[in-house]
Amino acid sequence: MGDITIDTVRSAGVVGAGGAGFPTHVKLSGKADTVIINAAECEPLLHKDKEVLKRYAEQVLAGLAGAMKLTGASRGVVGIKEKYHDVIDLLRPRLAADMDIAPLQDAYPAGDEFILVYDVLGRVVPPGGIPLNVSAVVMNVETAVNVAASPARPVTEKFITVAGAVAEPVTLRVPIGVTLNQLLAAAGGASVADPCFIVGGVMMGYLEDNHDALVDKTTGGLIVLGWDHVIVRRRRQDWAQIARIGRSACDQCSFCTELCPRYLLGHPIEPHRAMRSLGFNLTGEPNVLGTAFCCECNLCSLYSCPEDLDPRNVCVRNKRRLASEKKRWENPPFNPSRPTLHMANRKAPMKRLIRKIGLAGFTNVGPLEEKLLATRRVGIKLKQHLGAPCEPLVQAGQKVAKGQEIGRSPVTDGKPALGAPVHASIDGTVEAVRDGVVWIVA
Ligand code: SF4
Ligand code: SF4
Secondary structure, three states: OOOHHHHHHHHHOOOOOOOOOOOOHOOOOOOOEEEEEEOOOOOOOHHHHHHHHHOOHHHHHHHHHEEEEEEEEOOEEEEOOOHHHHHHHHHHHHOOOOEEEEEEEEEOOOOHHHHHHHHHHHHOOOOOOOHHHHHHHEEEHHHHHHHHOOOOOOOEEEEEEEEEEEEEOOEEEEEEEOOHHHHHOOOOOOOOOOOEEEEEOOOEEEEEEEOOOEOOOOOOOOEEOOOOOHHHHHHOHHHHHHHHHHHHHHOOHHHHHHHHHHHHOOOOEEEHHHHHHOOOOOOOOOOOOOHHOOOOOOOHHHHHOOOOHHHHHHHHHHHHHHHOOOOOOOOOOOOOHHHHHHHHHHHEEEEHHHHHOOOOOOOOOOOOOEEEOOOOOEEEEEOOOOOOOOOOOOOOOOOOOOEEEEEEOEEOEEEEOOOOOOOOOEEEEEEEOOOOEEEEEO
């Protein structure tokens, strides 16, 4: 295998394998003293990162080494929950001299980038900043595998945990472009009559009513729940309900603020003030600049609030509005000494969180099924990343091979837009290019 370079990472189409899909070649173009592998995996019922680390430890560490070389980092750290002794024991003898392991508490949101950087390095990323501001780069476990493989093959597969109300919770290896229904079938089907799909994770994911929605490079988990499960009911509340109930029932106890991970980092976000603002203007629209620093972890709504109100959505709605109005809080106040006062004893223990959100009855495992899921048809989205959608390089009727580049970032004035190329995930023929998706049949 050749050397890992920014070009191999770019042309392999590597993007953050969870979250928004930030192009990894851009992230690794920055300079940092430390690269952290984010193996905290704090979303309840997800096991993908631990399973991938167990099976592909060498590749994850090769990806870490490659990222360290590209960013000039002198230290690499795997941040993983202390309770996973077996994975830590497996990793330790394989670590290079400039790598180590940071054992993490079993708490939520240990995998939030800012919390992870603080837990591992004791550095506080400033409000509105990124880990690079404190000389750190954070990379997902699966992203590291893809970085390691980038000189040899592009990103055409995903690891996904399927859990919740399913017959056999499992972590699957699947071609990009299969459907959520195919994932459910591979987990033995639903154990409830009217299954609802939460994509990503119950805390930060979203309710997906289209059960034939397509898996892309950022899909990390599928949690199946019954229609009457509390998580599904909370997700179905509309804004009018959230605002009306919040306005009338919030007693300003401020638990939402006292446990907010970003508040604890010293950032100027206080969700109880956003809640208070619901009652203090004519429209009921929250109007608090600090909500721009909400990381959308959902802890305040699903764990902290004793009234089961929804400060998270109040913050997020305001955050989106501020962004659309291009309003920024320049030089926000910042109290970096706050974590030393509060952080250690205000984390949400996973066991208590799982009980609180009604997941304690589900089997909390996700063993890896290494065999690639078989499929005869895939839909490859032209946008699976942050930035501009790719332009298709193929047309209906054309034969394609697995790994072939089928979409590329548009170029303006000689410069490619922010993004990453996409590749065929099976051998076959292009059936259609329609609505931003390249359909391929074997
Ligand atoms: S925790 Fe709930 S009741 Fe207390 S201030 Fe926050 S939203 Fe209001
Ligand atoms: S979702 Fe709530 S707890 Fe999480 S960062 Fe936003 S305000 Fe804080």
